[in-house]
Every structure is written in C-alpha cells, then in structure tokens.
Amino acid sequence: MQPIQPIQAVSIHFNSVHAEQRGPTARPPSPYAVTFPQGIIWAVLACAATFAVSLVEERKRGTLLRLAVAPVSRLTILAGKAGACLVAIVIMQLTLVMVAVLGFGVRPQSVGLLALALACTALGFVGVMALLAVIGRRTHSAAGMSWAILMGMAMLGGGMLPLFLMPSWLQAAANASPVAWALLAIEGAVWRGSSLAEIAPACAGLLALGGVSLGVGARAVKDL
Secondary structure, three states, X not given: OOOOOOOOOOOOOOOOOOXXXXXXXXXXXXXXXXXXXXXXXXXXXXXXXXXXXXHHHHHHHOXXXXXXXXXXXXXXXXXXXXXXXXXXXXXXXXXXXXXXXXXXXXXXXXXXXXXXXXXXXXXHHHHHHHHHHHHOOOHHHHHHHHHHHHHXXXXXXXXOOOHHHOOHHHHHHHOOOHHHHHHHHHHHHHHHOOOHHHHHHHHHHHHHHHHHHHHHHHHHHHHO
C-alpha cells in the first residue's frame, strides 16, 4: 500500500496594487480585499432570495389578495416590495463597507466607483428578486428554485472561488454570470484600480438585468 503523500500548501501572495498591476492582472493587497466583495455579494443574494420567497408566501396566505382589494395596483405592490428589497440591500452593503474599512483596513481605490458598483449591483439583483418571485408558485419550491439559481450564479461567477484564481477557461465562462459582473465592478473600485470605462460594461449589464427582470416581473404580476 502506497503511503499517503502530504498535501502541498498553496501560497497566495498579496501585495500593493501598483499602476502597472492594475486591471485584470492585478493581485489583491490583502485577503480582506477579496472576501469583502464576496461578502457583499452573498448579502445581496440573501436579500434577493428572502424577498422573493416572502412575496410568494404573501400570495399563499392571501395577503396579496387582501391588498388587491385596496385602491392600489398590483404593480404598486410589486414596486413596494422591490423598494423594500433595495433598501435592505443598500443597508447591508453600507454595513459591510463600514466593517471592512474600519475593522479590517480595506481601502477602496475609488470611493465614487465603489458607490456606482454597489448601486448597480443592488438595482440588478432587485430585478432578479422580482423575477424569482413570479417564477415560484409555492413557498418551498420558490425557496429551492431561488437558491438553486442564485447559487449557480455565485459558483460560476466567483462568489466562492475568487475570479483571479480561476483557470482562464472558467474566467471566460464566468462572464455569463451576473455575480461576476458585480464582483468585477466592486473589485475594480476596491483593489483592481479599474477606471470608469473598465467597469462600465459590468455596471451596464447589471442595470440591463434589473430592468429586464423587473419588466418580466411586472408583466407577470397580474398572476400573483
């Protein structure tokens, strides 16, 4: 029987981001600069899934039926739920930013671009929430389906394994995930040193995703 070989340790080098290291080839200055954007993504996904399931639960319990009797349209009801989800996401984002900056010494390269990236991420996944809410019909199925979709986005898009550690073919495949768009935008502002033009495609993709998803949700809201 062959003896078990010890597992070789893998070291990841963190260093300051210099001008020549900016962009896709940059390396994070600290491990917290990597986990901070990922933490924001998981908070956003949790908010989206929670609000989507809550909307399905309200339909199941008859809350939406009682609201339908009120002099408000169902689009207004969906807008209210989307607004509440947006507020929750923003609060989570700001809380994590404060913890990262004050507690772990994370210093964003650009505060303005970080604010833009966080806003686009929030708006994009609010739309995803609305879409998930109208896809699910029962609470348990909606919860399972929501997390299956969101987990798939996270696994492919760098929510578990940082994008810069992925092989090149997987990095290319990650471009199909909205989570990767959000991470590239946030990381671009935090440690990649990206410019506005470099994060603009990711932000535009998130805004388009939010708009299309909200549109689909609005068309299907009559069946809620």
